[in-house]
Amino acid sequence: MGFLTPDRIDLPALVAAVSAPERGGVVTFHGLVRDHHAGRRVLRLEYHAYAPMVEAECGRIMAEAEDRWPCRVILRHRTGGLAIGDTAIAIVTAAAHRGEAFDACRYVIEAVKRRVPIWKREYYADGTEAWVDPTAPGGTVAAGSP
Amino acid sequence: MSTSPGSSVRVLLFARYAELLGTEAAEITIPAGGTVSDAVVAIRALPGGHLLPPRLLVARNLVQVGLEEPVGPGDELALLPPMSGG
Numbered sequence: 001m002g003f004l005t006p007d008r009i010d011l012p013a014l015v016a017a018v019s020a021p022e023r024g025g026v027v028t029f030h031g032l033v034r035d036h037h038a039g040r041r042v043l044r045l046e047y048h049a050y051a052p053m054v055e056a057e058c059g060r061i062m063a064e065a066e067d068r069w070p071c072r073v074i075l076r077h078r079t080g081g082l083a084i085g086d087t088a089i090a091i092v093t094a095a096a097h098r099g100e101a102f103d104a105c106r107y108v109i110e111a112v113k114r115r116v117p118i119w120k121r122e123y124y125a126d127g128t129e130a131w132v133d134p135t136a137p138g139g140t141v142a143a144g145s146p
Numbered sequence: 147m148s149t150s151p152g153s154s155v156r157v158l159l160f161a162r163y164a165e166l167l168g169t170e171a172a173e174i175t176i177p178a179g180g181t182v183s184d185a186v187v188a189i190r191a192l193p194g195g196h197l198l199p200p201r202l203l204v205a206r207n208l209v210q211v212g213l214e215e216p217v218g219p220g221d222e223l224a225l226l227p228p229m230s231g232g
Contacts, residue, residue, distance in 0.1 A: 031232050047231065048161050050224055056208040077231055089232050109232060117205070117224070118231025119161035131162045132230035146166050146197050 003058035004051055004118075006080045009090045018072040018094040025098035027105040031089040033082045037132070038139045041125035047079045047088065050117040061111045065104040071095035073108055077118060152177045155217055157189055158224040167194040176217055182206065183213040185223055198225070 011028060019026060035042050054077065062073045075091040082088060091108050095101040120132040121143055130140035152175045164170045174188035182204050189195050203226040204211060210226070217223065 049231070050158065050160055050205070050226070053205055053208040053224065113232040114229065115210070116231050117160065117226050117229055119227055120230040121161070131227065133162070133228045134230060135228040141162055143162070144165065145168075146194065 002055075003075055003077060004049055004054045004079050005076050006078070009076045009078065009087045011087070011090050011092070014074045014076065014090055014092045015094075018074050018092050020072075020094065022096060023072065023094040023101075024096060025101040026092065026094045027098070027101040029089075029091040029105050029109050030087045031109070033084050033086045033088055035084045037122055040122075040128075042084065042122050043125055044081060044083055044123050046081050046121045046123075047077070048119045048121065049077075049079045051079070053117045057116045058112070061108055061115065064111070065093070065107050068107070069093075069095060069100040069104045071100050071104045073104060075108060075112070077112070077116070079118070151175075153180065153217070153219040155185060155219070156222055157185065158222065160224065161227045163198060163225050163227050166197040167192055180217055181213065182211055182215045182217055182223070185217050186213065189225065202226075203228075 015026060033045060065073045072094045077089045091105055093101045093104040122132060123129045129143045131143050133141045154173055154175055157172050157174055159167055159170055172192055176184040176188055186202055205224040205226055206221055
């Protein structure tokens with residue numbers, strides 16, 4: 001299906017893909033690469049992914065959202081190396097009215113964060129690097145050989 | 147009936163877990179009729195496996211599953227560190 005991409009995300013193309021005359025509400029969410037995390041300055045990051053499961057899980061999440069709300073959903077997530085300010089994820093939902101579009105978009109981003117097997121490795125200004133781990137104290141675990 | 151030799155199962159490792167075990171894929175052997183729980187025991191016995199955290203998320207054939215789920219020949223298992231996409 002191609003939810004995961006090494007290439008820059010083309011948001012206008014995603015909006016066009018779900019827009020239609022009967023859908024008057026379009027909501028877009030972009031997640032951008034932030035320059036700080038837990039008090040450390042981030043220089044860049046890498047996304048690592050279990051690509052076949054990313055495709056399967058994103059497909060399931062999209063189907064759940066479209067089943068729950070009368071809407072169309074499209075999403076893309078980057079993999080590989082990203083710079084500060086790059087779009088890491090984009091989600092577009094389109095529905096007849098804004099309520100369904102907002103609700104579906106929120107559902108999709110929260111489900112992606114919880115369920116889609118993608119891992120973020122951050123590189124810091126102090127020369128260290130770490131895997132982001134929302135379950136760890138401080139939100140990261142040190143990267144590299146144990 | 148003779149004792150079954152068990153099943154050989156491929157396990158994929160990612161991100162921090164691949165670093166801890168020094169590999170992105172491993173073959174393990176689990177008892178015939180074994181479960182994800184048996185697979186986790188076998189993975190912990192691999193070099194570096196003792197460094198894995200106590201609680202592990204496991205996917206079988208691209209779907210997250212519980213420890214009691216069966217695992218058979220041809221299944222692909224993956225150990226999933228806490229996810230941080232989005």
